[in-house]
Amino acid sequence: MKENYSGIWIFAEQRQGVLNPVVFELLSKAQELKSVTDETITAVLLGSGVSGLADELIARGAERVLIAEHEALSVYSARPYQQALTQLVERYKPSILLYGATSQGRDLAPRMMVALQTGLTADAIDLGYDEDGVFFQATPAYGGKILAHIVILEKRPQMATVRPQIFDPLPPDSTRRGEIVTETVEVAGDGDYEVLACAPKPEGTQPIDRAALLVSGGRGIKHETDFAMLDELARLLHGQLASSRPPVDQGWLPHEKQIGQSGTTVKPAYILNVGISGSVQYQVGMQNAACIISINHNPDAPIFGISQYGVVADYRKVVPAIIAEICKRKA
Amino acid sequence: MKILVFIKQVPDTEDVKLDPRTGNLQREGVKSILNPLDANAIECAMQLKARYGATVVAISMGPPQADAVLKKALALGCDESCLLSDRAFGGADTLATSYTLAKAAEKIGDYDLLLFGRHATDGDTAQTGPATAAWLGIPQITLATSLDVRDGWVVCTREIEDRIETVRAKLPTAVTVCDTINEPEYPTPKNIMKALKKPRYVWNAADLGADTRLTGIPGSPSSTKTVFEPPKGNTDTRYFEGSPAEIAVQFVDMLEREHAL
Ligand SMILES: Cc1cc2nc3c(=O)[nH]c(=O)nc-3n(C[C@H](O)[C@H](O)[C@H](O)COP(=O)(O)OP(=O)(O)OC[C@H]3O[C@@H](n4cnc5c(N)ncnc54)[C@H](O)[C@@H]3O)c2cc1C
Numbered sequence: 001m002k003e004n005y006s007g008i009w010i011f012a013e014q015r016q017g018v019l020n021p022v023v024f025e026l027l028s029k030a031q032e033l034k035s036v037t038d039e040t041i042t043a044v045l046l047g048s049g050v051s052g053l054a055d056e057l058i059a060r061g062a063e064r065v066l067i068a069e070h071e072a073l074s075v076y077s078a079r080p081y082q083q084a085l086t087q088l089v090e091r092y093k094p095s096i097l098l099y100g101a102t103s104q105g106r107d108l109a110p111r112m113m114v115a116l117q118t119g120l121t122a123d124a125i126d127l128g129y130d131e132d133g134v135f136f137q138a139t140p141a142y143g144g145k146i147l148a149h150i151v152i153l154e155k156r157p158q159m160a161t162v163r164p165q166i167f168d169p170l171p172p173d174s175t176r177r178g179e180i181v182t183e184t185v186e187v188a189g190d191g192d193y194e195v196l197a198c199a200p201k202p203e204g205t206q207p208i209d210r211a212a213l214l215v216s217g218g219r220g221i222k223h224e225t226d227f228a229m230l231d232e233l234a235r236l237l238h239g240q241l242a243s244s245r246p247p248v249d250q251g252w253l254p255h256e257k258q259i260g261q262s263g264t265t266v267k268p269a270y271i272l273n274v275g276i277s278g279s280v281q282y283q284v285g286m287q288n289a290a291c292i293i294s295i296n297h298n299p300d301a302p303i304f305g306i307s308q309y310g311v312v313a314d315y316r317k318v319v320p321a322i323i324a325e326i327c328k329r330k331a
Numbered sequence: 332m333k334i335l336v337f338i339k340q341v342p343d344t345e346d347v348k349l350d351p352r353t354g355n356l357q358r359e360g361v362k363s364i365l366n367p368l369d370a371n372a373i374e375c376a377m378q379l380k381a382r383y384g385a386t387v388v389a390i391s392m393g394p395p396q397a398d399a400v401l402k403k404a405l406a407l408g409c410d411e412s413c414l415l416s417d418r419a420f421g422g423a424d425t426l427a428t429s430y431t432l433a434k435a436a437e438k439i440g441d442y443d444l445l446l447f448g449r450h451a452t453d454g455d456t457a458q459t460g461p462a463t464a465a466w467l468g469i470p471q472i473t474l475a476t477s478l479d480v481r482d483g484w485v486v487c488t489r490e491i492e493d494r495i496e497t498v499r500a501k502l503p504t505a506v507t508v509c510d511t512i513n514e515p516e517y518p519t520p521k522n523i524m525k526a527l528k529k530p531r532y533v534w535n536a537a538d539l540g541a542d543t544r545l546t547g548i549p550g551s552p553s554s555t556k557t558v559f560e561p562p563k564g565n566t567d568t569r570y571f572e573g574s575p576a577e578i579a580v581q582f583v584d585m586l587e588r589e590h591a592l
Contacts, residue, residue, distance in 0.1 A: 078461070078471060103491035107473045110458040113426055114465035119553030120425065122456035136556060141454055142347040146356070148558045155552035192501040193470045196486070199495050207493050213591060237591060255490075255511060261455075262510075270591045280561065291589055292566075309585055310568045311578055321579035326592065329583060 005156035008033055009094040011085070012045040012057055013104050015076065019053055022100030024169035026162060027061035029127060031170065036129050039095065042066055046084050048074035051182070058178035061170050067182045072189040076104055079193065082111040084185040089116060094157045096135065101161035109161050119152035121160040144261045144284035165209055165267035166288060201256065206240060208257060213239030213270040216259060219246035220275020220296065220315065227252060229319055230274060236326050242266065244276045260285035274315045278303025295319070332385040332480070334376045335439065336446045337432055337463070338369040338404055340397040341453040349560055356558065365400040368448025370515035371508050375478055376446055377408045378513065383480060386410050390435050392420055392428060405526035406518035413439070417535040419543045427550035429462035434539040436467060444485060445505040449474060457507065464505035471505045472498055476512055
């Protein structure tokens, strides 16, 4: 019976003892949900030798941290994690269970859906309660052209993977108090799945979703060499180069640089769009940037509709002038 | 080796609109296509078949017209097709869909590898592959960017976040593939002709031995309450005007004011 379920759970994804920042974003959103239903916020931490992370979770908004440690949980793999988390859910019966829509969250959550026989919304970009007091998950469909509100009416817990970089985390506050509970779980190691090797991606650059400033170029960029100019501007501003999809399809930039529905969602403090029209698929990936600045020679480009600052001009004239001006002031 | 490739007919994303009157999805005049990432899954199966030999079965759940994507799969080299079609399957979320697909896999039996596109461009959930693996109790590898089979194990690379993982899973296993894994081929006229002679099955709930409390709407804990178009931007934009040098001065002033410099 759904009445027996209560509490908001956040899956505290960690890798090699480091919490994924999306966990803090979800804890912050959970605080907002709590203001409606007054449910307890629990972070669920699975792993081996990870209990030291509990304080960080409390400082970021968890009221309770449930820790289950096991040798078979030391490196993430879907089936042992599913077994452990299922046992905890069955023991405590939370009404909501949220995961980051990361590679790990999206690997684990569908197996949880089957194990618990409940609903799972994919890649939510918002969560809330509607007029009828029903918990909904807003999720883009059809490449972001349409938003749908999904509800899970009878089954519990109501589960969703939630896209990173949508909600602002709470600043860490070490005066917060919370309960730490250690639970035991029975887990069989998975002999049928094995991580053989793990290497950082070549190039060594910071991923675009961690940059504070992005200079992003699109199909309007005429030559591959012009990306070097955008890269120079990005460096001068201590930021990173990014792009819409066409330059990636063209083979000019690696897929890691692509913003959007089929690329990465970013939420930098500043994004400078150059020669980008602002398709829905691009906008879903960057519309939460705090400050959006766009350069496009077409005054009707949709990107201006979400930009705080705009320049209607040919980038080939304006960008070199901006670079020169910055160098002048830095000198 | 027996490979099952799960494919889906989706509306062409470019055409999707909401009916301004009803607020529902407009279905008329919308082209249906093979989910683009499923073409990568089919190509993956074809490469394995060429390398090691395999029987490849293409499976799709959908209304009778979804047979079009199965025909395409046969023309691309799959050996058999199964259309899972029943009114009782309609309105399924990913839990009910994955149950139905798992029942089909069980009916076919002796499978070694289940292949899925990373996600479908309509619902965009990327949940069906791992959920089907869960119903069958087999391992999964999601987001594969390369795939090979060696000594009863499938070995894949996964490019995730800031790293590249090499993982292996013991057969039978399910793999979801990214679009960077290969370049899908086009059907050749010869293969289109050949496709006409290949076995094509149509199965309903009874054929699958599926429990109809677990399929379609009854088997779907989640439902769509409303759909709408995302709000259009209407930010007040401040434009910088003048010669490039004048624009540059205002622009860099702005960067300084905004503390971006
Ligand atoms: C399922 C699906 C997923 C997709 N996923 C993504 C995704 O993740 N990311 C993504 O970006 N796209 C994605 N797309 C593609 C998307 O629909 C658009 O085609 C794409 O975003 C367009 O990129 P763009 O704005 O760079 O190019 P365009 O739309 O061609 O715009 C180029 C702009 O450059 C301007 N311009 C040209 N020359 C100059 C100049 N000299 N100076 C200044 N401005 C100039 C033009 O006015 C124009 O506005 C997806 C599409 C589908 C169907």
